[in-house]
Structures are given as structure tokens and as C-alpha cells.
Amino acid sequence: MKTKLLLSLIILVLTVTACASPAGPTTAAPSLPGELEATQGAIVSPTAAPGASFTPETASPEMETPTQPAEPTPIATQPAPKVTVAAALLDVPWEIVPLPDGSLLVTERPGRLVHLVEPGIVLDVPGVVETSEGGLLGLAIDPDFDENGWLYLYLTANENGGLVNRVERYTFNGQALSERQVLLVGIRGAAVHDGGRLAFGPDGYLYITTGDAGDAASAQDLASLNGKILRIAANGSIPPDNPFGTAVWSYGHRNPQGLAWDAQGRLWAVEHGPSELGSGYDELNLIVPGGNYGWPVIQGDETAEGMLSPVLQSGGNETWAPADLAFLNGRLFFAGLRGQTLYVVEVLEQSVGPLERYLAGEYGRLRSLAVSTGGLLYLGTSNRDGRGVPAGTDDQILLINTDLLGEKGQP
Ligand SMILES: [Ca+2]
Numbered sequence: 001m002k003t004k005l006l007l008s009l010i011i012l013v014l015t016v017t018a019c020a021s022p023a024g025p026t027t028a029a030p031s032l033p034g035e036l037e038a039t040q041g042a043i044v045s046p047t048a049a050p051g052a053s054f055t056p057e058t059a060s061p062e063m064e065t066p067t068q069p070a071e072p073t074p075i076a077t078q079p080a081p082k083v084t085v086a087a088a089l090l091d092v093p094w095e096i097v098p099l100p101d102g103s104l105l106v107t108e109r110p111g112r113l114v115h116l117v118e119p120g121i122v123l124d125v126p127g128v129v130e131t132s133e134g135g136l137l138g139l140a141i142d143p144d145f146d147e148n149g150w151l152y153l154y155l156t157a158n159e160n161g162g163l164v165n166r167v168e169r170y171t172f173n174g175q176a177l178s179e180r181q182v183l184l185v186g187i188r189g190a191a192v193h194d195g196g197r198l199a200f201g202p203d204g205y206l207y208i209t210t211g212d213a214g215d216a217a218s219a220q221d222l223a224s225l226n227g228k229i230l231r232i233a234a235n236g237s238i239p240p241d242n243p244f245g246t247a248v249w250s251y252g253h254r255n256p257q258g259l260a261w262d263a264q265g266r267l268w269a270v271e272h273g274p275s276e277l278g279s280g281y282d283e284l285n286l287i288v289p290g291g292n293y294g295w296p297v298i299q300g301d302e303t304a305e306g307m308l309s310p311v312l313q314s315g316g317n318e319t320w321a322p323a324d325l326a327f328l329n330g331r332l333f334f335a336g337l338r339g340q341t342l343y344v345v346e347v348l349e350q351s352v353g354p355l356e357r358y359l360a361g362e363y364g365r366l367r368s369l370a371v372s373t374g375g376l377l378y379l380g381t382s383n384r385d386g387r388g389v390p391a392g393t394d395d396q397i398l399l400i401n402t403d404l405l406g407e408k409g410q411p
């Protein structure tokens with residue numbers, strides 16, 4: 001496994017130019033995952049290097065102090081590049097989670113948890129059944145991960161001859177998984193529409209997206225856990241202020257797969273529209289507790305009593321297939337599978353700004369997103385999911401400097 005991983009990882013080689021500060025790294029050590037940290041001054045540093053030379057996010061004061069190079073060295077004054085390949089030859093990286101030390105944990109949909117360190121660690125998660133859209137999906141770490149090592153997985157499995165989705169908690173010590181606990185059962189599984197995103201909110205509760213598993217009516221059925229955004233405590237219990245006394249937080253969702261909170265602490269979600277009907281009607285929603293987001297009664301800009309229409313939707317002639325969502329510097333980023341585009345909107349008071357599109361078609365299908373510990377954006381491709389055309393290096397995890405994406409609306 002280690003050999004496979006080592007072969008499979010493209011090592012990010014950084015040219016670290018010599019700098020005036022003695023505290024800065026002086027070698028071009030390969031690192032993975034590599035993160036370029038744009039500092040105030042002259043240093044562009046790898047934050048994760050093999051061996052003992054790892055530089056934590058809280059760099060030494062010397063590193064953050066602007067320094068004057070002895071010679072003009074343009075590279076040294078550049079911020080992180082627009083796009084850096086942080087890892088490659090992964091197999092459908094479904095979620096990316098930066099750990100407090102700057103390394104990455106990644107779920108691969110066929111059922112592997114990958115810790116991108118040097119040497120890499122690949123763990124088979126027991127019980128995972130990969131279907132067309134199901135498999136090992138969501139991943140989140142506990143808000144107190146440093147103390148308890150807890151991580152949370154959303155996975156598709158077989159139970160009593162049928163497909164289900166489960167949320168499980170493990171303890172992860174950096175090397176292995178232990179102390180498996182099943183936190184949530186009762187989510188129906190299917191070949192498609194399995195939801196699967198996990199994220200902790202600022203309230204310390206775990207939010208979970210579930211799809212309708214092909215049964216559209218389940219989304220309006222409050223007794224079903226499908227077609228919902230769910231909210232549970234870290235031990236699986238129901239928070240006392242959930243709107244229906246169950247795990248349901250909001251309903252009427254078709255297949256939501258992205259969750260993010262903005263600077264005001266508001267929850268946003270993206271979900272896939274009814275692409276089988278042609279295309280389109282993908283949605284960005286502002287989520288309120290108890291809200292009914294309309295599926296399958298309304299779509300697009302349609303309205304109905306007691307139902308919430310999206311803040312932004314793709315219309316019927318464009319398909320984003322939004323697979324994950326991240327909030328960074330006042331903007332929401334969502335990744336498009338069929339759209340093969342990184343979509344960006346500025347968050348406004350009760351709406352969002354115009355839709356911006358970046359990287360269109362450049363890296364194929366785009367799925368997973370995460371904000372790095374250094375304020376950049378990780379973006380995972382999904383070209384090995386059976387619906388793409390994988391290149392030799394797929395699937396990749398790219399590190400995006402969102403400041404350099406371009407002018408609004410321009411790729
Ligand atoms: Ca809707």
C-alpha cells in the first residue's frame with residue numbers, strides 16, 4: 001500500500017529561494033501535501049516537508065516579517081501560484097479535510113481513507129460498497145480532534161440485502177482507525193442520489209446531507225431521513241433545538257452535496273437538480289431550520305406556499321452538478337461535476353452576487369473542496385468516477401490561490 005501510494009503521489013517541488021531570514025527553509029525539499037503559504041513578505045514556504053522539517057501554519061515571526069532580499073528575486077515575492085498540484089493519482093477523492101498539522105485526510109469513494117503525509121497512509125474502511133454514486137463519501141473531523149482524534153465518515157453499505165448509508169465515528173491516531181461507532185442509521189442508499197456531505201457547524205453539531213435515493217417523495221416525508229439536511233451531536237444524539245425533534249434540520253432536498261457557513265454563521269447548501277429530465281435546475285440555498293426546499297414539488301424559480309426557492313439556480317439550460325461548497329473571504333465556491341467549473345459567488349446580505357465561472361474544462365470534473373489552513377482552496381477532481389475522461393495524473397487535488405482566479409466573470 002505504501003509503495004502504491006508513494007508511486008501514486010506527485011511530490012510538489014517548490015523552488016524556495018534563499019531569503020534573508022535565517023528562520024526560513026533553505027532547501028527545496030519535496031513535500032506533500034504541499035501548501036504554499038503566501039506570507040506578507042519575501043518567503044514562499046512549504047508547510048509540510050518530509051522528515052522533521054514540517055513548518056506549522058503558525059510560522060515563526062521571522063517568517064512573517066517582510067524581508068529585503070539581497071538580490072532582486074521576483075519568484076520570492078510572488079504569492080502562491082493560481083493553481084498548484086498538491087496530490088495526484090487519487091481515485092475519486094470525495095472529501096478533503098486539512099488536519100491541524102496541515103496534512104490532508106482524503107476519502108476515496110471506492111472505500112479508502114488516505115492520509116497524505118510522507119510516507120503516505122492508506123486505510124481500507126470496512127463495509128463500504130461503491131455504487132454508481134455511493135461509496136465512501138463524506139469526512140469530517142471533530143472540533144476537538146486535537147484532543148479526541150475523532151473523525152466521521154459517511155458511507156454506503158449493504159444491510160439486509162439493500163443499500164443503506166451510515167454515519168460512523170472512528171478514532172484516528174494518524175496511523176490507524178479504531179473504536180468504530182455507528183452514529184446514524186436509517187438513511188436509504190441507492191445507486192444514485194446518496195448525498196453524503198458531512199460538516200461541523202459553528203454550533204458544534206454535525207450536519208449531514210442525504211439524497212432522495214431515487215424516491216422523490218421521501219424528500220417531503222419528515223419521517224424519512226432521505227432528501228434532507230440532518231443535524232446530530234457528536235455522539236449521535238438529537239440536539240434539543242432541532243425543529244422536528246428528529247435528526248431533520250431541513251427537507252425537500254433532492255441530492256444536496258455541499259455545505260458551508262458564511263461569516264455571519266449562516267448555512268448554505270448546494271444540490272443537484274433533476275438532470276435526468278434533461279439538465280439543470282441545480283440550486284444554491286440558504287438553509288434555515290425546518291425549511292422546506294421544495295423537491296419534488298417545485299424546481300428552478302418556482303414558488304409554493306411554505307416552500308423556499310433557491311437563492312441561485314442554474315436554470316434549465318445549464319448544469320453545474322454542484323458537488324461541494326466552501327466559504328472563503330466573503331465568497332462561496334462550488335465545484336461542478338458535469339459543469340467542470342469552479343463556480344464563485346459573493347455573499348451579500350440576503351442574496352449573492354453574479355455567478356463567476358473559473359477553470360472551465362481545464363481539469364475535468366470537479367468534486368471536492370476544502371479551505372486550507374493557509375487560506376487557500378483545495379479542489380479535488382473526479383475524472384475516475386466512471387463519468388469522466390481521466391488523464392494520466394487523475395485524480396488530482398489542486399491548491400488554488402483564489403486571489404488569482406481572475407477578474408469577475410472571466411476565466
Ligand atoms: Ca429546491
Ligand SMILES: [Ca+2]
Pocket residue numbers: 095096324325368369370
Ligand atoms: Ca468539502
